[in-house]
Structures are given as C-alpha cells and as structure tokens.
Amino acid sequence: MSLGLAIVGHGKMGKLIERLAPEHGFEVRAKFDGRNNGNAQALSRETLRGVDVAVEFTAPQAALENIRRLAVLGVNAVVGTTGWLEQLASAREAVEQGKTGLVWAPNFSVGVNLFFDVVAHAAALFAGHSEYEAWGWEIHHGAKKDELSGTLKKLAEEMRAAAGKKGFFEFKEILGELG
Ligand SMILES: NC(=O)c1ccc[n+]([C@@H]2O[C@H](COP(=O)([O-])OP(=O)(O)OC[C@H]3O[C@@H](n4cnc5c(N)ncnc54)[C@H](OP(=O)(O)O)[C@@H]3O)[C@@H](O)[C@H]2O)c1
Numbered sequence: 001m002s003l004g005l006a007i008v009g010h011g012k013m014g015k016l017i018e019r020l021a022p023e024h025g026f027e028v029r030a031k032f033d034g035r036n037n038g039n040a041q042a043l044s045r046e047t048l049r050g051v052d053v054a055v056e057f058t059a060p061q062a063a064l065e066n067i068r069r070l071a072v073l074g075v076n077a078v079v080g081t082t083g084w085l086e087q088l089a090s091a092r093e094a095v096e097q098g099k100t101g102l103v104w105a106p107n108f109s110v111g112v113n114l115f116f117d118v119v120a121h122a123a124a125l126f127a128g129h130s131e132y133e134a135w136g137w138e139i140h141h142g143a144k145k146d147e148l149s150g151t152l153k154k155l156a157e158e159m160r161a162a163a164g165k166k167g168f169f170e171f172k173e174i175l176g177e178l179g
Helices: 012-020 060-072 085-098 110-127 150-163
Strands: 003-008 026-032 053-056 076-079 102-104 134-140 169-175
Touching: 003 012, 012 026, 053 060, 060 076, 060 085, 085 102, 110 150, 134 150
Parallel strands: 003 026, 003 053, 053 076, 076 102, 134 169
Antiparallel strands: none
16 A cells, blocks of 8 residues: 655655655655745645655745644654754754654765765864864755755764864855756
8 A cells, every 4th residue: 555645845856756656655645836835834634634744845944834834734754955954943843742753864865874974984083183174065056046055064064073173164165057
C-alpha cells in the first residue's frame, strides 16, 4: 500500500519529488504552491486527508508558517527549504507541541553530508595552527534565491564548532551562471 504524500512547494524540487514519488512507494495526495497557499492557509485537515508526510521545498519566508501549520494538523514533515534556520527554535516548539516528526537538512545529498564531516575534521586539524585560516567560496546558478546557501552556512557552522573559534573564517560568494 502506498503512503500518502503532500507536496508543499511545487517548484523545481516539488516537481522532481512528484515524479519520483511512485517508484518509492508514495502517492501524491495534495499539492500546494505560492498561489494557493500564500500564508499556509490552504493546509487543512480536509486538504491533507490521507497524507502521511508532507515534503516542504518552498521559500525562506514561507517555511516556518508551513511547518507550524503541518505540526498543528499532526502531519509529519520533511523540509528542504533553506534560509530559515534562525527560526529553528520556533519550528522545534511547534513540532514538539504537535508531537509530529520533522526532518530538516540544508542539503540532502549523501556526498555533501559526508563532505560536512570531512570539513569538520579538517577544521579541527587546522584549528591548532594559528598561521592557517579558512575561507568558503560558493558558486551556484544565477536563479538561486537565498545567498549564502544553506549548504555553505552549514559548512561554516561545522568549521566553527570543530575549530572552537569565532571569527576564524571568512566567506566569499561568487554568483554566476554555469554554462
Ligand atoms: N535541502 C536540499 O537538499 C535542497 C535542494 C534543493 C533546493 N533546496 C531549497 O529548497 C527550496 C525550494 O527550491 P526550488 O529549487 O524547488 O525552488 P523553486 O523552483 O523556486 O520553487 C519554490 C516553490 O515554492 C512555492 N511556494 C512559495 N511559497 C509557498 C507557500 N507559502 N506554500 C507553498 N508553496 C510555496 C512556489 O510557488 P510560486 O511559484 O507560486 O511562488 C514554488 O512552487 C529553496 O529554499 C532551495 O534552496 C534545498
């Protein structure tokens, strides 16, 4: 039997998830975008009937309200949206109150998650050598809306935690079209 999926954010990622859902045992039972769910008001018991989990790939300003609404309605969520991390405490509170589950990652790639560990290890090794500093450069497609990306912020967080120093890193961003 298929699990019911809601797609919250029907953009590039939402459409990809919709296409891949059936082969992973999910049936898409609801879809929302910025037009029909501007401030999360379209998320209701009725529209989410039969939904076991919602996948949220929207925009930084939309994520928290969607997370709150899903939690109130008792729907588990997987959130890939970036750029809302400073609101994580509010999201945590909502999810705890709703007794739902939430999985969030700025990047779901297995390779990138291994790279987070590699970077943390490298930062710890370099931390004891004050003659070395670290920089993060980011190059991404020109249509990306949030900058710096959640992935680069997560790398910075890993480096700071492992190196145990603040102000040890400097970040530069290069925006560009990759041909
Ligand atoms: N964690 C990861 O591995 C990962 C990977 C890729 C992308 N991302 C992140 O995921 C997010 C989405 O990426 P994307 O490339 O799919 O963006 P996108 O193509 O711009 O799609 C965003 C979608 O969200 C919709 N939306 C906006 N506000 C909404 C709301 N309140 N309720 C429901 N839908 C809403 C938009 O609808 P309208 O067009 O009607 O406004 C659009 O369909 C970004 O933050 C991106 O950085 C994360």
